[in-house]
Amino acid sequence: MSPTHAPVGAARQGSLRELNLALVLGRIAAADRPPSRADLATATGLTRATVSAVVEDLLAGQLVSEAEPAPRAGAGRPARGLVLADQGPAGLGLEVNVDYLTVCVVDLAGQVRHRTVHRADLRPVAPEDALARLVDLARQARADAARQGLTLAGAALAVPGLIDDSGQVRLAPNLGWRDVPVPELLSAHPPLTDRVPDVPALVVDNEANLAALGELHSRPPGPASFLHISGEVGIGAGIVLDGALFRGARGWSGEIGHLPVHPQGRPCRCGGRGCLEQYAGQEAIVAAAGLVRAELPADTATARLAELAEAGEPAALRALNDAGTALGVAVAGVVNLLDLDTVVLGGGYAPLAPWLCPPVLAEIKARVLTAAWSPVTVRPSTLGPEAAAVGAAGSVVRRIVARPAGWLNRAG
Amino acid sequence: MSPTHAPVGAARQGSLRELNLALVLGRIAAADRPPSRADLATATGLTRATVSAVVEDLLAGQLVSEAEPAPRAGAGRPARGLVLADQGPAGLGLEVNVDYLTVCVVDLAGQVRHRTVHRADLRPVAPEDALARLVDLARQARADAARQGLTLAGAALAVPGLIDDSGQVRLAPNLGWRDVPVPELLSAHPPLTDRVPDVPALVVDNEANLAALGELHSRPPGPASFLHISGEVGIGAGIVLDGALFRGARGWSGEIGHLPVHPQGRPCRCGGRGCLEQYAGQEAIVAAAGLVRAELPADTATARLAELAEAGEPAALRALNDAGTALGVAVAGVVNLLDLDTVVLGGGYAPLAPWLCPPVLAEIKARVLTAAWSPVTVRPSTLGPEAAAVGAAGSVVRRIVARPAGWLNRAG
């Protein structure tokens, strides 16, 4: 879990510089062309003198570098464009999932500079062994990052389950984990990242949350508020509000899989009845399509479904349509409640989006009061299956961009 | 609608003072005993010198005043306690509802210093006439406030309907309003409040949202995140996350009344089927209890229901239990999605809470995955029926507390 925005504290002299460092760096990160110092001055309202001073700090700290000036028409001294540095701090993203481990490194600009996927069925593997393998991959990633001039400033780990404030995995049903003290187990190994003030060494978070963050920071930038749905065996949602992930009182938000869509319907392992998961979960779709899931590795089930649907197989089409309708009922409720205008289908849903989107949209049209005034977009995720790991790594670098003072003031 | 938190901009010299004014004033507002300057210094991390300077500004601006020192054991110069001023700025709260108009004035400390309720059936009244009556009441309120040394710094109007960014009422079904340009109609009258920088002259917002804000700022302070449900003819929810109202992309969040609880159930006027409103709306409960709503003024229907339930009337008890179950299905979904730990039943639900809470809690227990680890509280609102107007006025003064520089820098 991660703290929210700037913790409000005493504003001292140095706070000014901290704020302006973040302001200027944020502008550089958000710009679609390398801005000059003068551009930044007009954009931020600071004077050019201040911007120069701030940029000098950022350059010295390897957070930005000067790029070739964009050719400009007209007279005048040419501007020197500023871009996020491709050396300096980077984020380490980790993911443990049912049938793979992923490690990746993302730089300040959001580029994936290293990626490893290790395919294996992790269910029979003990948590500490799975984490040990992950540490191995991470160590290689760190070495590769160092070769590229990158320093790992922090790490985030995505797990498909419920994580509490301390980073302990309370329950990851599909992985078979229960009460796994991940930070403790990882601290038995030598540290994976350098110590940077204001950047936690390790954040453990829900896979759906981090995938949503990945989507949020993907290029081109999308809306600041949306619902990202990860349809795997369970169905998780990441809720992004005003450019920030909403985690709920204890970090357990997004349990969309247990929204009731048929209140007196099939019993669910959660104890309720008629939960969405029973109608739009991967197992439910596969079963409805007449496939035998046991015969398929988990990661090919959706691919197979997409093939069948592509071929026009009636059972598959019906199964997807029914799942989409159930999903639409739940999503309509969420949209009514939160007034979101964008829904992203991610994880296992992404490749099935062509068949899921229409029934989802139909339910939204029918059930959302305000849809008449402003339409709701439903689209597949642009990131691949490793969205969660990329989002995890991205969350680290976003934190540095949001609060560069910590990195700049680090020892050394 | 209102802007979100502190708009991130250039941090200039004066920003420091603005931040510290807000920091210190916020501490004074949040303290349960009048703090001394020295208390504030240790609490905020500022030096006593700075706190003194900041407090001097606040005193000069009539935002705080010195109270009798709390008797303290031990040696030392006695402290002078600081409290929010009972003179100075105040907020004007307005509400238009189906069968009444309300106007109230709330001071910085959150005390209601003036309140008028004008009972009348507003449905047959044209919007401009209803607003004209409201302006009349507001003018009296302003005069009364002035007599008490209060200056109205801004106003907020609660309307049971959908309001867009510009303050226009797009649709208020129970009032019969559609596309009513409230700010424009009100600007035809002389201004109701003084002009204060950073405080909008008039905010128009949904009644459920403002009632939730009222609950948020009621004493004693409750949790920072909760769901406030206003059960009137329609069912609206105010979502408070981390001490801030969540309004959604266009300010239309909280339409909980149209969450599906029986997806193939009764058709609803929204076009969907099986919406919560059809099972737990006031009309549905009254009908299920065997009462004829037409014979009852709207504001006595719930009172009558409570009487019958109190007397043990089986039809009333059954109706309330069924409504509570439907409400529980919807609330369980919301709690799963947002991971909230508190649900407040407000509006017409408050007096019925003794009969509604048990079935709501039962559904939550059955359906919320995480309820086993940490229980969810369901309780009635502590505010009376005018919660929305009080919340509206409170939102004005909270804004001044959060951003005192605007008030201090006002002309004059």
Add this chain to the structure above:
DNA sequence: AGGTATTTGTTCAGCGATTGAATTATTTGC
């Protein structure tokens, strides 16, 4: 009663960061 310890609040020199104007740097257009 008087002195001392203790806590509160204020005063003031010092300092860091921003400002605004002047200055330097570098290019285009005539």
Add this chain to the structure above:
DNA sequence: GCAAATAATTCAATCGCTGAACAAATACCT
């Protein structure tokens, strides 16, 4: 080759916080 234009830097002035010394007001002790 020179003027105009735009970019970036330099520097005195100013604003607001800090830290320490100081003044104020009370309780406790003898």
